Amino acid sequence: MTDASYAWIYEDPIHSYFSFFTTAVSVCSNGLLLFILYTTKIGPYVYLLAVFAVCDIFTSCAHSAFQPIVHMTYGGFYFFPRHGKIVIAGKSFDSIFTLIFIATYYQTFLVLAYHFVYRYKIVSRGITTSCTNNWKRLHWAFLGVLINILYIFGMILISSRFTPSEETREIAPIEIEEIYGIDLRDSNRGFTVLAVRVFYAL
Template identity: 40%
Template sequence: RCFLAVSIISNVVLILTITRSTKMQMGNYRYLLLCFATGEMISSLSHSWISPIVHLTETGFFLFPKHANELKLENASTGKTVCLFYMMTYYEIFNILTFHFIYRAMDVLRGPFREWTMHWQWVHWLAAALVFTGLQSSLIVWAVSF
């Protein structure tokens, strides 16, 4: 729980710094950092609350809900939903790091792709992130359904 507190406090400080500072010229990178801080807090909350038990095998792994006895009282599919939520929040940070890399690469590179995204507003980046995250979440649900 100590890591959760450190994560929440540091990300709240980052959000306050980004939203209240007018001296920094960050442009659209400001929105990317806000998404990262928010996603990191959600991920920290899910990891501290859910924290499934992972069982590795030769061909893959199984995720069992840590609070299986409490979840049995509610519904049999609740445990599966909780594990899916854990996986999605785990991989969501990688999505944001990918967008960090793409944003920085577009800032450094020259060429047609940079010109294509140069005039994007935060809404365009948000739409691209939602499509990418939706596709990845669908693939995770599809992969664990076997």
């Protein structure tokens, strides 16, 4: 792929070993956390921690399976599968898998934001007044599910702008094929591209 002396750090097989190791650590550590939560009574916070652990396991596995190569150019960021062309029943799933990677990447921020909201409510209990002071566990669960649904809907809504079109295939940088041996002009190749800008020579 590259001739840099340090390229072995981020290329296979080192990258695959690293990805497998970190995923295994995530699954084991979060699995242990779920076991502790199941066998220990620590109050309502247990549900938030459980959601966080499950989300982290899902995110780690998704990133290990779908982690794409990210190539930055003057025109934007190109995401394409690291493990080659993914075609199932004659249909390319490259773009779908790269979108799953992007979606699960930002999914963690939703859970972290919920953690901060919970901590704020605990610290400010009895000090501030809010319409959520009398909320039950069901209300907070409903809010979390609603926000997640809106997030997924938003990702689906804008994903059409990320997936390849005839225009983005035509302007795909030749350097990607030269470096990675992947021709993004191939209609069976899927990719995701963010913030494409076309530069014209004067």
